[in-house]
Amino acid sequence: MNILIIDQVAKRAEPLEQALRDLGHEVLVRPPGKYAIYKMVESFQPDVVIVDADSPDRDTLEDVSMTSDRLPRPIIFFANDEDDDVIRQSIQAGVSAYIVDGLQPSRVKTLLNVAISRFEEHQRLKGELKKTRDELADRKIIDKAKGLLMKHKQCDEDAAFSAMRKMAMNKNVRLSEIAQDVIDLFG
Amino acid sequence: MFNTLLATKTNVKIGYVPLLDCAPLIVAQEAGFFAEQGVNVQFSRENNWASIRDKLSLGMIDAAHLLAPMVIASQIKQPNNDPNKAFTTSLALGYNGNAITISNSLAKQLDLGEQDLPKALSGLAEFCSQSQRKIVIGTVHPHSMHTYLIHLLLHKAGIHPDAVEIKVLPPVRMVDAMKQQDVDMFCVGEPWNTAAQLERAGKILCYGSELWEFSPEKVLGVNAKFAKDKPESHRKIVKALIKACQWLEEPDHMAQAALWMATENYLNCSSDLLIQAMINQWHSQSRRHLKRKIFFSHHATAPWPAHAQWIAETMRTLNSSMSSETENPLLSQAYDWQTYAKVLEELELEIPEPSRPPGDIPVF
Structure with a gap:
């Protein structure tokens, strides 16, 4: 899968990038301070966008999810009831994601769990x-x-x-x- | 007395985005209107609307300072079609407050002086029809009055929406984006238009109230399950916020509001900037735009059914992909007039006729 990471915190994005590469995915990290989200989504065509939930860029992604042909949609629109806990946990850890239609829920869950554990690890180290x-x-x-x-x-x-x-x-x-x-x- | 207060003390979590128009929330907290209702409010400051939407959907917050169209959108596109995850509102947080700012460089190309709006718009239309490149206009969210005001402006100017590019940018980055020429114009709330003028990046082309005299803007969005399960707590926060809106309309309270809002906990910015933005938007003496941000008068706290209807229709028109029969029952769920009327009754305030919002409602 093509995964785009948008995170203000480089120290958190790096290990996440590595972990996802190790799972065999193509990963692109948006360089901090660059606004070019529209262009990156168009050229990289991500299946999943993983984003720091606090990032002011979230609302740009909301727009992308409505206007892009590939429609990566916010995770809360995907969850079945039994997935609510994963979503809740990811929001608490400060990670959110946008995912194209048609991806298997179990694959999405794995990705989210990797991201959650990276974000929590960063939180722990910061603590x-x-x-x-x-x-x-x-x-x-x-x-x-x-x-x-x-x-x-x-x-x-x-x-x-x-x-x-x-x-x-x-x-x-x-x-x-x-x-x-x-x-x-x-x- | 004290014991009954303690017994009924309720905790409510409210989210907000640090913008000038979250003022009623901060005033209700700092001036003690929430406490007066026996409500203990815990704020959650959020950097983007998506985050507010997610937390409100999952019930991680009970209520939020919210873009009015997001309430309608939640009824149309419920996550998992779970009605408990949709939002409703029983309180508008005032009319207007936005402006459309144009970059100094585009204003120069258009030779915009201190002229009236129709003249400026015909200049803009001419530029769009002749220019090689599309002008880029920044907005804050796809489901926002900002986006709709841009479309009203384009309509007024006779410019087809396809002739421009509308992009979503976070308000905190608007002024920078204008300086870097990533956007030519933007529609945003305060203090960002004022900041663009102070930093000489752009000038205000028009106020939202010049496009729609009494336009909806933010509302207090609540989680539908919270509204259903805790109607009393809901009414208490609505009551406190109506009092805060009334308090805010007094010009003498401006400086105090700015001092509260500027602190690190809330907007974390200079109180001078906030006061300047308040003078521009709240208490203008200009003859051209008398009606700008209004928090209380003209029934500015009312969740007008006609506003819900207009937002739903506009949303459908602009998003052709949106599968939606926006039925009236859904809209009356989204804009819950009954709760509002009940609160006004308890406060002994006049209840307006729900079918008669002030001013004309614009048509495309």
């Missing part, structure tokens, strides 16, 4: 990266607060740290929030 960044930022705040406490309360590092930890436990908030309070107070 992990954010967590690492947050932890690093927290650590900086806590170190700074510790230094301020040691200076203003003339105590050692361990005492400063356990004082903050105790406050965090008593107030049932995160340690970094207490640290921020300390910085606001003394910093």
Whole structure:
């Protein structure tokens, strides 16, 4: 099958492209920042278009699906009731698709599942990266607060740290929030 | 009192596209009209209409700021022919609000000055009949008043639709596309026409209200199953939004609305741009276009049956491929006047005669 991928996030499009190629499909990725969707659909004649559901280009695809001879239609118009879960899952993962009439539902499902897992994987990696960044930022705040406490309360590092930890436990908030309070107070 | 409020507290998810005319939703939230009705509204900001359509179909959101023709389209082309996935509306979110902007370079070729519209249109018609290339006109969605206003403009100018190319582009990209000469003209809502003028990419050729004095635009589309299963919650949000529309019509409230809307959570843009667009579209003092965006007066919140009829007929005319006997029962399902009338009664507001929308309805 000919599959066109439209995604603002290059890091997500690349592995998806590879995964679909590995399944034996022809894959074309729309370069980011290029608007030429009408031309690409005309020259590449995709059977399936996989698109980042948040992309502002979705509505152009809606038009293509109404005017192109090959009529790739949005997935929600395809699903049988039992497929609703796959559709729901794909929308939650932020992936949508346009599919030409007459494709076997099972083949469509496989493609969607590949796309969903790529999108979810990207989400997970992004989540992990954010967590690492947050932890690093927290650590900086806590170190700074510790230094301020040691200076203003003339105590050692361990005492400063356990004082903050105790406050965090008593107030049932995160340690970094207490640290921020300390910085606001003394910093 | 507090306990009964808590007991009846309802959660509703509402989707919107960050445009100037989603104002009633944001005002209802920020000014507390939803809260006053005991409704807890969670917003879902979407970057495109397709996404709103999908989520509304699957019930992932209950209601949405929606292009009026999309409600009709959902009744004609239901996903899986499941009536629960179709949309209905009991509330219009005002008349008008769009404009057609022409690129500075085309305006220069046509030698457009500060002249009246008929003169500009005859210049455009002449250009289309003589030019080697088709002019490209941007719209926001195939099922939109924007597309239909472009067709009304072409009709008025005597230009055959095949003589131009109408392409769908996201509003956020319209001004850039005009700068890169990918489009010669576009029909879009605000703040994009104002932005095109401020960035010297184009000038406003005409306001939508010059083509149709009181034209439908956005509505509050609701999932049909939500409307059926939760009629009270539905009426509560309609009530809150009518109050917000009334509030918005007061010119003194413009700055507050712009400040709320400009924030990161909503439109995430400069409040100056929004105020400029509001002055252009909402409170114009120009004699040429007195009636622009209207949120409340002239019964601007009414889901007029004649509007549903006009949209269905136009949709059929423009999409020859569309299999559709758009029967009247389907249209009255799509545009649910009864719920609207009931809300007006509860608010002690005058209920208009459903067969008499204001102004003339255009014909092709």
